[in-house]
Amino acid sequence: MTHGLKIRPATRHDVPALVRLRLANAERHVQLAPEEFRVPDPLAVRWHFEVVVERALISVAELDGEVVGMAEVVPLPTPPDHQILVPRRGADIHTVVVDGHRGRGVGAALVAEAERVAAAHGVEILFAGIFAANEDAVRFYARAGFGPRGIMLSKSLG
Template identity: 75%
Template sequence: MSSATRPFIRPAEPEDVPALVRLRLANAERHVQLAPDLFRLPDADAVRRHFEVTLPHSLISVAEVAGEVVGMVEVVLLTDPPDHQILVPRRAADVHTVVLDGHRGRGVGAALVAAAERMAVAHGVTIIYANIFATNDDAVAFYSAHGFGPRGILLSKPCG
């Protein structure tokens, strides 16, 4: 991979908000195609406001290729289990990775996940979760290829 096509990973900055919105909406469109009964396309203004408010305290990095933001990764720190629960306390985080369609399969996602792991470790995280609905075979394959594996079973049931 030449240096022109190698992703440059850096912390997201306020000027990246339009690119973050574009990435979030592209990710939503892809998920709506996978499972329209589970996912929706959020309002672009709501997404913009979210990033404007949370970006200063978020663990978000972006991937640039040839000066264009083509991907992002967000590490969401989770709270420790309360003292009354039986789980062994471990600092944990969720990871969310998005890469634009034309840049998948070129090492962008791998670079973003590596950056997420470094961010997580720097914040004392010992386990990262990639929450994926089983219908997203591409995401399961991607995260599996980067060392993620099953951990328990999450069951759900609609109420009402």
């Protein structure tokens, strides 16, 4: 674990750092699978975080006053009564740690905090969607206790 690391809820003050993290993460994913990922418009990303930061389930990792990572828990709709799935409150988790701080416990601390935050908000299951060949992400989430759950199939229509 990185000495002096502080994990805390994101605030309005963190919006520029959240934008920087989202865009850096997008650039990394575009390198992995340009047919699946894009770098979003920075203004749209900024608007998103400005609107949701106060009510969203976002935690940041701060080291020496600099935000070096984030974890965002995005609640999903509960399956409706007519479906066969047992209704469990689920959420997606998105974790980003900047280059130079990976492999030092920052991501693990963010995931642990995201799990606490999610559980406190009634979330029963977290999903870590990995939509490209990204063995680093698979290993990272597997070390945090995530494992396969069924198979998600997709088909592009156009």
